Every structure is written in C-alpha cells, then in structure tokens.
Amino acid sequence: MATGDSTRHATIEDVARAAGVSRAAVSKVLRGAYGVSPDMRQRVTTAIKELGYRPRVSARGMRGATYTLGIEIPDFTNHFFAQIIDGANAELAGTPYQLIIAPADPVHPEGYRAIEALADRQVDGLVAVSPMVSSAWLEDLAPRIPLVMLGRHDENPQRYDTVVGDDDAGTQLVLSHLLELGHRDIVHLTLTEDITKCQPGTPHEIRLRRYQETMVEAGLADHVRVVRAEPGRHEAYKAAMALLESADRPTAIYAAHDETALGVLHAVAELGLTADDVSVVGYDDTDIAGHPQMSLTSVNQSGMEMGARAIALLLERIAGRTSPRRLTIAPRLVVRDSTAPPRQQESSSAHRQASTD
Amino acid sequence: MATGDSTRHATIEDVARAAGVSRAAVSKVLRGAYGVSPDMRQRVTTAIKELGYRPRVSARGMRGATYTLGIEIPDFTNHFFAQIIDGANAELAGTPYQLIIAPADPVHPEGYRAIEALADRQVDGLVAVSPMVSSAWLEDLAPRIPLVMLGRHDENPQRYDTVVGDDDAGTQLVLSHLLELGHRDIVHLTLTEDITKCQPGTPHEIRLRRYQETMVEAGLADHVRVVRAEPGRHEAYKAAMALLESADRPTAIYAAHDETALGVLHAVAELGLTADDVSVVGYDDTDIAGHPQMSLTSVNQSGMEMGARAIALLLERIAGRTSPRRLTIAPRLVVRDSTAPPRQQESSSAHRQASTD
DNA sequence: CTGAAAGCGCTTACAG
DNA sequence: CTGAAAGCGCTTACAG
Incomplete structure (x- = not known):
C-alpha cells in the first residue's frame, strides 16, 4: 500500500529505496562502473531482481548511452x-x-x-x-x-x-568466366539509372562500368548491351522476357544481383530455354543460388x-x-549449372576453342 | 558566438528562442496540438526549418509518445x-x-x-x-x-x-490434396519438440496434430510418421536425406513450412528423384515457391x-x-509441380482410383 | 566508497 | 491563444 500499485513499473528510485542506497549507486551498479562496494552491489542486485526492475532506455539516452x-x-x-x-x-x-x-x-x-x-x-x-x-x-x-x-x-x-x-574484381570474375566459355553476346541487366548514377559509384554502377570496360578490352565493344529494370524479381522477369523474345537474343546475361538473376531464370525456364541457350550469372550468392534446382552461378561476397x-x-x-x-571483402565466383558454353555459334573464338581441344 | 557552435544539434529551446515563443508552443506545433494561432505556427515552422531541428525521441519518450x-x-x-x-x-x-x-x-x-x-x-x-x-x-x-x-x-x-x-484448415487442404492424388505414405517433417510443444498450440503444433488426426480419419493410422528437424534449410535437408535413403521411403512429405520444404527439395533433387517419386508440400507460399524451377505446392497465408x-x-x-x-487469415492451397500422383503402388486405394477412371 | 544536486530535452497540466 | 513551471527517469560531475 505504501508505494502504490505494483502494476506500475519500478524506477531507479524504487530500487534505491528498496536497497537503502542512493540512485547514483544503483546507476553505477547498472553500468558496472567503478566505486561500488561488494556489499552495496549485492543489495542493489537483489533489489533489482525482486522488483523486476528494467532501466528505461529513453531516460538513459537523455544523458548517457542507449546501448x-x-x-x-x-x-x-x-x-x-x-x-x-x-x-x-x-x-x-x-x-x-x-x-x-x-x-x-x-x-x-x-x-x-x-x-x-x-x-x-x-x-x-x-x-x-x-x-x-x-x-x-x-x-x-x-x-x-x-x-x-x-x-x-x-x-x-x-x-x-x-x-x-570489390565489385570491380567480382565483375571481372564473371566476365572472365563467360568469355572463357565462349560467350560474346553478353548483356548486362542492371537497375534503373537513379540507382546506378550516384556520385561515388554504387556497387551497381561499378559493376556496370567494369562490364563495359571489360567488353571493350575483349574486343567486344559492338556487343555491349545494357538493359535496365526496376528493383524486384518480377521487374527483372519482365525485362528478361522482352530481351529473350527479341530477335537478337543474347547468349549470356550478367544480372545486377541474385534477386535480378532469379527473375531472369524465371523467364528462361518459362520459355523452355536452358543454360545452353542463355547463361545467367548473379551476384551475392544468396542461399537459394546454391539450391540444386536453381544452381545459379553467382559472386559470393558473404x-x-x-x-x-x-x-x-x-x-x-x-x-x-x-x-x-x-x-x-574479396569476391569469389561460384560456378554452377546456370552457365554453360554457348550453343552452336558463328563466333570464331568459340570455334577455335572447340577445335583446339 | 552567442549560442555556441552550430555543430551542436538544435533543441526545442533553440527553436523557441528563434521563433520568439515558448517551448510549450513549439511542442504544440510539433504534435499538431490544438491552441496555436496560424501566425505562431508559421514562425515556429520557419524556425524549425532554418535550424534543421529534429526532436529527440528519447526526450519525448520521457513524458509522451515515441512514435x-x-x-x-x-x-x-x-x-x-x-x-x-x-x-x-x-x-x-x-x-x-x-x-x-x-x-x-x-x-x-x-x-x-x-x-x-x-x-x-x-x-x-x-x-x-x-x-x-x-x-x-x-x-x-x-x-x-x-x-x-x-x-x-x-x-x-x-x-x-x-x-x-488457420493452420487447421491449411493442413486439411494439404492432406486432402495428397490423399486425392492417391498418397498413403505421407510423412510430416516438422520442427523440434521445443517448438511444437508449447501450451496454447503453436502453428507447427496444430499442423502436426491435424496431420495425425486426418491420417487417422482417412484410415491411415498405420502410416502416421513424424520426422523432426532443427529449424533451417540445411537441417531439413539432412533429415530428408536420411528419410529418402531409408528402406521405406514415403511417397509424400508434408513439410512444416517452405523453409523446410526447400531443404527437402534439395535432397529430392540431389538423389535424382522427382515429384513422381516423392511429392513435397510446403507452407507459407513464399516467393520462391512460385519460381518455375522450384514450383513448390504450398499453403498461402499472405x-x-x-x-x-x-x-x-x-x-x-x-x-x-x-x-x-x-x-x-484464411489459407489457400497453391498446387504446383512438386506434387503428383504416386508412382506404381501396391496400395489398393491407388489401384481403385486408377481403375475407376 | 557514497550521495545530494543538477541537468538531459521534451510534454503536460495549469494559469492567465 | 500563450507561457511558466513541474516532472519524466536516468547519468554525471562534484563533494564528502
């Protein structure tokens, strides 16, 4: 009856009173600060437990830390x-x-x-x-x-x-892999410009730039093709559908990240295509990429x-x-079944490779 | 020089001074409370903008709401x-x-x-x-x-x-579907007991109980089989592997939820099995269930x-x-490719069904 | 080692 | 409509 209804939450004042010490002392025990005798610490700890006391973070935040x-x-x-x-x-x-x-x-x-x-x-x-x-x-x-x-x-x-x-190195890994497989028609499916066009270089902007540079370095300047989609799997799916149903279907798609790649794979599967028709690479190596039914080649950056x-x-x-x-964080390419050499190509480099074996 | 360095964050006091009003007035404008003249509101709003003032949530929390x-x-x-x-x-x-x-x-x-x-x-x-x-x-x-x-x-x-x-109804949908397809050896892969054994009935406990009851009602008391796994896709995968490699492989697995089902599908794919060998049903109908490469039958509860x-x-x-x-929330079964009639069975009911058509 | 006092930045009755 | 004052529950120097 003395202190009021027990439904009200205990405060540091209640604890101090119960332990017969000052509020400052309770505060010190709470924060494990110096200058508290073992006896006092004991009494305070007991009172805290008995009252089920929990410090209000708002109040702490006024002066100290919020943890x-x-x-x-x-x-x-x-x-x-x-x-x-x-x-x-x-x-x-x-x-x-x-x-x-x-x-x-x-x-x-x-x-x-x-x-x-x-x-x-x-x-x-x-x-x-x-x-x-x-x-x-x-x-x-x-x-x-x-x-x-x-x-x-x-x-x-x-x-x-x-x-x-290291988005630069990651993209390099992706393109080396695709080029080695013999791909030339490699599209980069990235996100909308508001996301790739920020000043310092967003991950997606760097992936895009590195894609363009590497293609040029590989003598494939004519094959540089960038497609954009809003974020989200479904938007990527729609963009990929348009791309795959167009006259000049690419043999490989480097997707902005796994989320996009999953949309691409959706389109690929729906059109009855396989990795031989169009290879797909993602970025992030999310759990689902490793699922055998998805088996998406992707860049791991943990x-x-x-x-x-x-x-x-x-x-x-x-x-x-x-x-x-x-x-x-160093990237690591995890090669899976979503990438394969391109089927039958007029590409001379692919022919060379095949006849060299 | 008067007020101090401008790096310090503005307080309600600063705003009040700049607007030539009281702190209470600023507070009222902030919360859109009654009793402020348009003129005062105007001056306060201007001051807030000029100072880039943002109220500290901790301080608000001491007396009022934290929003x-x-x-x-x-x-x-x-x-x-x-x-x-x-x-x-x-x-x-x-x-x-x-x-x-x-x-x-x-x-x-x-x-x-x-x-x-x-x-x-x-x-x-x-x-x-x-x-x-x-x-x-x-x-x-x-x-x-x-x-x-x-x-x-x-x-x-x-x-x-x-x-x-409605986990009861959802489970009913799952089992009706599997039974109609002709399955009798239906295993329920659920989570560990600490998760299914809580008092009021967790979703997983209800799914489990309903599974058992429905099996009994269908005259399949002998076929009730419950397997447990820790949460997580990988744990489900391991449990499924053990189950699928055992002597009496079930023809269908009702998984606790999609997360578990994905692990089961992993095992199914790895063993080179298909839905004809073992049907899989999940719960939650997460995005990935609808992906054509996954095509997981699942209960949608949005x-x-x-x-x-x-x-x-x-x-x-x-x-x-x-x-x-x-x-x-009413559940809805979304039937996809991960469920199919069981292959060649000695089950008399399956034979009946087949010959009745 | 211990505690009284000030103060953090708000909101809330309460007068005017 | 407006403002002075009290108070929310803590922490922080500062004395003792």
Whole structure:
C-alpha cells in the first residue's frame, strides 16, 4: 500500500529505496562502473531482481548511452540484406548492445528518412546500406554518431567507415568466366539509372562500368548491351522476357544481383530455354543460388561477413577510434549449372576453342 | 558566438528562442496540438526549418509518445517473416509512426529478450512473432504496452490481439490434396519438440496434430510418421536425406513450412528423384515457391496481409480500444509441380482410383 | 566508497 | 491563444 500499485513499473528510485542506497549507486551498479562496494552491489542486485526492475532506455539516452545500435536496410525481401543483419546480430551476441533495424520508407527509399529516424532515437552507432545518400550528408551526420556504411565506394570518407565488396574484381570474375566459355553476346541487366548514377559509384554502377570496360578490352565493344529494370524479381522477369523474345537474343546475361538473376531464370525456364541457350550469372550468392534446382552461378561476397565486420568497426568507433577505415571483402565466383558454353555459334573464338581441344 | 557552435544539434529551446515563443508552443506545433494561432505556427515552422531541428525521441519518450512501433521477428533468413515486415511497413506509410525491428537473440531465440528490449525502448506499440513465450507473460506485459501477437492460437487472450493463419484448415487442404492424388505414405517433417510443444498450440503444433488426426480419419493410422528437424534449410535437408535413403521411403512429405520444404527439395533433387517419386508440400507460399524451377505446392497465408493487419490492430489499440480481437487469415492451397500422383503402388486405394477412371 | 544536486530535452497540466 | 513551471527517469560531475 505504501508505494502504490505494483502494476506500475519500478524506477531507479524504487530500487534505491528498496536497497537503502542512493540512485547514483544503483546507476553505477547498472553500468558496472567503478566505486561500488561488494556489499552495496549485492543489495542493489537483489533489489533489482525482486522488483523486476528494467532501466528505461529513453531516460538513459537523455544523458548517457542507449546501448542500441541501428541498422538501416533498403529492402527486406532481398535475402542478401537478411544475411547482413544475421551477421551483424551474431557479432553483437555477448555485448550489452541491442540491434534495431529500420526499413527504408517505401515512399522515400533513398534512406535519409530511415537513417534520421534511427539518429532521432539516439542510437549509439549506426550502420546503413544507402547507396543513394550523398557523402556530404553522411560527413555531416558522422560527428554526431559513429557510422559505418555498407557498399559505398566513396573516394575518401573522413568521418565514417566503409565495408565494401570489390565489385570491380567480382565483375571481372564473371566476365572472365563467360568469355572463357565462349560467350560474346553478353548483356548486362542492371537497375534503373537513379540507382546506378550516384556520385561515388554504387556497387551497381561499378559493376556496370567494369562490364563495359571489360567488353571493350575483349574486343567486344559492338556487343555491349545494357538493359535496365526496376528493383524486384518480377521487374527483372519482365525485362528478361522482352530481351529473350527479341530477335537478337543474347547468349549470356550478367544480372545486377541474385534477386535480378532469379527473375531472369524465371523467364528462361518459362520459355523452355536452358543454360545452353542463355547463361545467367548473379551476384551475392544468396542461399537459394546454391539450391540444386536453381544452381545459379553467382559472386559470393558473404553478407554475413559484411554485417559482422561492419559491427566490429562500429564497436571500435564507439570505443574511441576516429580515423576512418575501409574494409574490402574479396569476391569469389561460384560456378554452377546456370552457365554453360554457348550453343552452336558463328563466333570464331568459340570455334577455335572447340577445335583446339 | 552567442549560442555556441552550430555543430551542436538544435533543441526545442533553440527553436523557441528563434521563433520568439515558448517551448510549450513549439511542442504544440510539433504534435499538431490544438491552441496555436496560424501566425505562431508559421514562425515556429520557419524556425524549425532554418535550424534543421529534429526532436529527440528519447526526450519525448520521457513524458509522451515515441512514435515508434516495434516488431520482433525470430528469423530474418526466412522469407515469410520478411514479407510480414514488408506488409507492416507498408501499412505504416503516411502515419507518424516509425517501425523498428528487433531480431531475436541468437542465444535466447524464444523472444523474451527481444520483446523486452523493445519495451525498454518505450515503443508505443509492439507486434511479435513468439510462439514460445508464455501467454501469462504476455498478459503481464500488455497493460503497459499495446500488443499484437502473430501466429498465436491462445485460448482467450484478455489484453492483446492475435492474428493467425488457420493452420487447421491449411493442413486439411494439404492432406486432402495428397490423399486425392492417391498418397498413403505421407510423412510430416516438422520442427523440434521445443517448438511444437508449447501450451496454447503453436502453428507447427496444430499442423502436426491435424496431420495425425486426418491420417487417422482417412484410415491411415498405420502410416502416421513424424520426422523432426532443427529449424533451417540445411537441417531439413539432412533429415530428408536420411528419410529418402531409408528402406521405406514415403511417397509424400508434408513439410512444416517452405523453409523446410526447400531443404527437402534439395535432397529430392540431389538423389535424382522427382515429384513422381516423392511429392513435397510446403507452407507459407513464399516467393520462391512460385519460381518455375522450384514450383513448390504450398499453403498461402499472405505474410504481407498478416503484417498489415497486425499493424492496423495495433493502431486501433493505440487509439484506445481495449477489448481483445482475433483475426484469422484464411489459407489457400497453391498446387504446383512438386506434387503428383504416386508412382506404381501396391496400395489398393491407388489401384481403385486408377481403375475407376 | 557514497550521495545530494543538477541537468538531459521534451510534454503536460495549469494559469492567465 | 500563450507561457511558466513541474516532472519524466536516468547519468554525471562534484563533494564528502
């Protein structure tokens, strides 16, 4: 009766009273700070348990830390991002930090909104996948909050870290593979321009540029062909259908990523075609690529590892590091059944190869 | 020089000073509350823009709302949950609420930790997918925070809402389909007991029970066979391999959900078997099930819709409703190529069927 | 080692 | 319509 109804949540004041100590003392025990006698710690711990006390994060956030790390992700239906979260979450196990994830606003998918939402919530650190946000804006945000960006090839970030795949090398692997198989008519199915045309070079922009350069270097400048589709499997499917039903069907398609590649494979299967007719390569090597019924050749850049590394860098920053770091994840091509030598070709190089064997 | 460095983030005090009004006035404009003259609103709005002011959510949370809704999800790699988030996020577009997602702690996947983490952060409402959490604990939590649970068949929740698929009807659809095709050796591949053995009846427990009952009703009590696997595609694959390589291979497998079914299909493909040898049915009808290369027969219960409905119920609760509601999503069987009549059988019923045609 | 006091940036009654 | 004051539940210097 004294303190009121027990439905009300206990506060630090309640704990202090129950333990016969000051609020400051409870706070210290809570944070494992120095300067608490074993006896006092004991009494406080007991009181906390008895009252089922849990500190309000909002209140802590007013002065100190929220023990919350935020991650912004543009799209949940893409399995690659799920892997990143998984890796990040695993890396956080055993630390006092809680991960919260903010999905990009469907209306404003660039990421500004979601990142701001996280910053407004006073997260102690932030990792984001936002190729379309300007680096100047990030430099402006970074002094207020430790920041690690995924998949950004920014020239020279001053105040935040980056974890990137080597999209240049990955694309090189893809094209070497296709060229070795004897392909010449290689189309690159990428995303819409708003995604490939950002300043620092988004992953998709780099893949596109490297595709063009490599084709030219291989003497296939005439065969450079870029097709674009909105993000999403179904959009990729539609674009691929148009492409595959057109007069000059390519013998190979290098898709922007697995999500796109799955749409392409959908079209390929629906038209009764096989890898002999048109080879398909993806990027990300998501779980489904390895399924025997899909067997998609793809570039692995381990989303799990990217997520884990990003968190590791973030924890370093929170611990005090201020100099910027960049981590590059090496790509690895996983060859599967979705790629094969092109069927019967007028291509002289393919003939040479065949007769040389 | 007067106010200090401009790097410091503006507070409500700064805005009030710049607009020449009180902090209370700024607060009212912020929340669109009554009792502000158009002129004052104008001046405040201008000041907010000029200063780039954004209210700190922690501070708001101390007294009022955080405009944050939380959602707890046990597993990000399962596409069904991604769809739920997508649906929830879409439903929130245009409202002042921001969605944040907390992944379950990998070490304590039951969900208590993640839900508490969200509650500690003062979210204005919470939706969770936690079959293993006790309903008593939820009743205890609910008075403090509006709560909607997904996939819980609790008897009679008093203080929270539920959105569930009709797992009973869904299972009935699956078995009717398989029985009509002529299958008798139907195995149910479900998850480990800790997931199916919770009190109120988890979705998987209901699918399991309904499977057993329907088999008995069909006179196939002798054919009831339940196999269990840890969650995850790879675990399902291993269990399926053992099952398919055993002496008495079933002709059909009803998998706990698509994630499991994909593992089964992996084994089926690897052993060079087809749907004629062993039919496979999943649950959730995730995107990949509809891919022509997968073509998995599955029960659709629309994760998008479940997520959207859950948010709609939550907003009602936040608006004041206190009476509990339950929403049931009707399942729909989508028949694809992964199911077919069993090949050549000694089964008399199969013979009857064949000769009757 | 311990505690009293100030303060974080908002919102909420309550007067005017 | 407007504002002064109290208060939300913590943490942080600062004395003792």
